[in-house]
Amino acid sequence: MRIAEHWINGAVLIGIAALPLWALFIDEPFTITLVTRAVILALAAVGLNIVLGFGGLVSFGHAVFFGLGGYAMGILAYHAQTYTVLDLGFFTTEGTKSMPIIWLVAMGISAIAAFFIGLLCLRTSGVYFIMITLAFGQMFYYFAISWAQYGGEDGLSIYVRNGFPGLNTLVPIQFFGICFALLCLVLILKARLQRAPFGLALNALRQSEARVATMGLNPMRIKLLAFVLSGAITGLAGALFADLNRFVSPAMFSWQFSGELIVLIIIGGVGRLMGPVIGACVFVALEHFLGGLTDFWHVYLGLILLGIVLFGRGGLLGLLTGKEGAHV
Amino acid sequence: MSDAAPILETRHLSKSFGALKATDDVSITLQPGEIHAIIGPNGAGKSTLIQQICGALRPDTGNVVLDGRDISGLSTQARARAGLGRTFQVSQLCMEDSVLENALLGAVGAQGAAWRFWRRALETAELRATAEAALARVGLSDEAATRCANLSHGARRQLEVAMALTLRPRAFIMDEPMAGMGAAGSKRLTGLLDGLRQEAPILLVEHDMDAVFALADRISVLVYGKIIATGSAQEIRSSRAVREAYLGDAE
Ligand SMILES: Nc1ncnc2c1ncn2[C@@H]1O[C@H](COP(=O)(O)OP(=O)(O)O)[C@@H](O)[C@H]1O
Ligand SMILES: [Mg+2]
Numbered sequence: 001m002r003i004a005e006h007w008i009n010g011a012v013l014i015g016i017a018a019l020p021l022w023a024l025f026i027d028e029p030f031t032i033t034l035v036t037r038a039v040i041l042a043l044a045a046v047g048l049n050i051v052l053g054f055g056g057l058v059s060f061g062h063a064v065f066f067g068l069g070g071y072a073m074g075i076l077a078y079h080a081q082t083y084t085v086l087d088l089g090f091f092t093t094e095g096t097k098s099m100p101i102i103w104l105v106a107m108g109i110s111a112i113a114a115f116f117i118g119l120l121c122l123r124t125s126g127v128y129f130i131m132i133t134l135a136f137g138q139m140f141y142y143f144a145i146s147w148a149q150y151g152g153e154d155g156l157s158i159y160v161r162n163g164f165p166g167l168n169t170l171v172p173i174q175f176f177g178i179c180f181a182l183l184c185l186v187l188i189l190k191a192r193l194q195r196a197p198f199g200l201a202l203n204a205l206r207q208s209e210a211r212v213a214t215m216g217l218n219p220m221r222i223k224l225l226a227f228v229l230s231g232a233i234t235g236l237a238g239a240l241f242a243d244l245n246r247f248v249s250p251a252m253f254s255w256q257f258s259g260e261l262i263v264l265i266i267i268g269g270v271g272r273l274m275g276p277v278i279g280a281c282v283f284v285a286l287e288h289f290l291g292g293l294t295d296f297w298h299v300y301l302g303l304i305l306l307g308i309v310l311f312g313r314g315g316l317l318g319l320l321t322g323k324e325g326a327h328v
Numbered sequence: 329m330s331d332a333a334p335i336l337e338t339r340h341l342s343k344s345f346g347a348l349k350a351t352d353d354v355s356i357t358l359q360p361g362e363i364h365a366i367i368g369p370n371g372a373g374k375s376t377l378i379q380q381i382c383g384a385l386r387p388d389t390g391n392v393v394l395d396g397r398d399i400s401g402l403s404t405q406a407r408a409r410a411g412l413g414r415t416f417q418v419s420q421l422c423m424e425d426s427v428l429e430n431a432l433l434g435a436v437g438a439q440g441a442a443w444r445f446w447r448r449a450l451e452t453a454e455l456r457a458t459a460e461a462a463l464a465r466v467g468l469s470d471e472a473a474t475r476c477a478n479l480s481h482g483a484r485r486q487l488e489v490a491m492a493l494t495l496r497p498r499a500f501i502m503d504e505p506m507a508g509m510g511a512a513g514s515k516r517l518t519g520l521l522d523g524l525r526q527e528a529p530i531l532l533v534e535h536d537m538d539a540v541f542a543l544a545d546r547i548s549v550l551v552y553g554k555i556i557a558t559g560s561a562q563e564i565r566s567s568r569a570v571r572e573a574y575l576g577d578a579e
Contacts, residue, residue, distance in 0.1 A: 192445065192446050192448075193445050193446075195448040195449065195450065196444050196445050196446055196447060196448060196449060197432075197436045197441045197442055197443075197444040197449045197452070197455070198442055198443060198444060198445050199445075199449075200429065200432060200433055200436060200449045201433065201436060201442045203422070203424075203425065204422045204425070204430075204433050207421075207422040207423060207424060207425075208420045208421070208422065210384065210404075210416070210420050211420040211421065211422065211433070211491075212405075212433070212437075213383075213403070213404040213405045213408070214382070214404060214405075214408055214414050214416075214420070214491075215405075215408060215433055215434050215436070215437030215438075215491065215494075215495065216405050216406075216408035216409040216437040216438065216440070216495060217405055217433075217436070217437045217442050218403075218405050218442075219405070222442060
């Protein structure tokens with residue numbers, strides 16, 4: 001079975017948009033929340049896929065950016081809901097309940113963190129890169145646990161979902177619409193980036209760093225910018241995830257979450273535009289249906305993963321399109 | 329020829345790997361318009377020398393000078409921008425990409441265009457022009473759409489040269505461009521390199537003696553990291569020291 005990739009991509013996006021509408025029609029709000037969750041995880045993984053799929057850098061620490069996005073939302077909303085002042089020394093604020101501002105802060109902080117983490121980690125490669133990104137993830141995780149002011153181990157609850165001008169974000173379908181629109185926007189940007197000179201250079205870097213340097217291009221700067229873009233997108237997803245649950249906790253920083261992101265990219269197809277999206281949908285569906293039947297659903301996830309790694313490195317997308325070589 | 333200022337020069341380069349002296353006080357020049365061949369047995373230190381010139385390896389002592397400017401402290405990418413066009417002994421190409429995309433990467437480097445995020449590289453006229461001109465020059469225009477992994481070995485060697493060409497370098501540094509090529513392929517590439525020296529001089533490391541004697545204005549012989557002789561093809565052929573150290577056991 002070989003289907004052109006853009007048909008599959010279109011069908012998946014239409015499916016993701018249609019399912020919540022149908023759920024709305026039959027009055028099943030939980031399904032809407034489930035799909036929203038898949039969309040947000042997809043967004044986080046699309047971010048990771050910039051460095052993992054195109055740059056060939058297996059970051060085992062992307063939960064850092066997911067968590068930073070989540071805590072950016074949590075902290076800003078916490079100060080707004082308790083009418084307390086956040087004093088950073090050089091800057092004070094009373095927090096905010098406005099999503100667009102929270103998104104910008106989440107992306108900005110994630111980007112800054114990605115810059116410094118990248119500066120240190122990107123000098124290594126292979127297993128060392130995996131290990132050092134993992135170590136950064138654990139560092140943030142333990143910091144969050146001990147950060148008593150913002151709930152420590154218990155996390156922070158936000159009572160009312162943050163607002164978006166002109167919409168009622170408490171209505172599940174409207175919040176879904178926001179998340180889905182952001183995912184589509186990021187996918188469009190990513191599709192452009194991939195074929196622009198920057199994408200060409202990043203793609204070449206995965207294949208031969210010596211070649212890229214010999215062409216007068218600075219490998220470190222290209223990797224660093226990719227890492228920053230990647231972190232910012234995953235940070236945005238973190239802010240949305242916190243808003244979906246109205247709750248942030250150190251679990252957002254956990255290495256398990258970093259691993260899940262990698263797993264769902266592998267399931268969908270490494271280095272493919274829609275790989276993470278398909279992977280996220282499959283992941284959330286399995287978690288929901290198998291998770292309802294057995295506590296050991298991760299075993300089945302593991303089996304699926306094993307099958308994909310053994311029988312086709314192109315993931316589900318590779319299987320459907322009959323193409324193993326991604327990156328096109 | 330030696331009165332003109334050299335384009336590229338190494339001054340007393342030395343490099344050891346533990347007890348092994350891979351480069352031993354090597355001083356060579358590359359004059360405008362010439363092909364300067366470096367020959368020597370396997371393991372003599374030819375690739376190591378090239379890596380030090382291009383910035384992939386740091387010499388223990390000595391300098392690399394391009395157009396009178398000491399480039400010893402520069403990174404590989406800065407040396408490429410300063411004018412070194414390198415080809416690799418083992419092809420370094422983007423195997424998953426098309427021939428044109430590989431050449432485009434060169435164009436992106438040449439034009440410092442890596443920080444563009446929106447317009448497709450394939451649809452950017454000035455990038456395409458550079459890439460296509462280089463492919464045409466090496467005779468790969470018909471293969472532009474071929475995936476690099478499906479390219480014949482000879483065509484990969486040509487693509488290596490095309491990518492160096494996109495940079496419009498001040499000097500070409502080529503590490504065994506004929507390696508693994510058949511007779512016909514070697515001959516075609518010899519013709520191509522012959523014409524290239526007018527654009528920029530070539531420092532040519534090569535095992536193919538027919539190509540070396542056909543192309544080289546000067547030949548230097550490297551044995552155990554040391555230059556033991558430099559001269560014209562005629563002088564090298566008739567040098568006793570060279571025959572004993574190198575040519576003798578080749579025949
Ligand atoms: N990175 C390295 N570490 C240790 N020894 C090396 C390294 N690179 C090359 N060598 C040794 O240096 C010598 C010269 O190698 P090379 O420059 O590749 O020779 P050539 O290109 O002339 O065949 C060889 O003996 C090789 O084994
Ligand atoms: Mg060699």
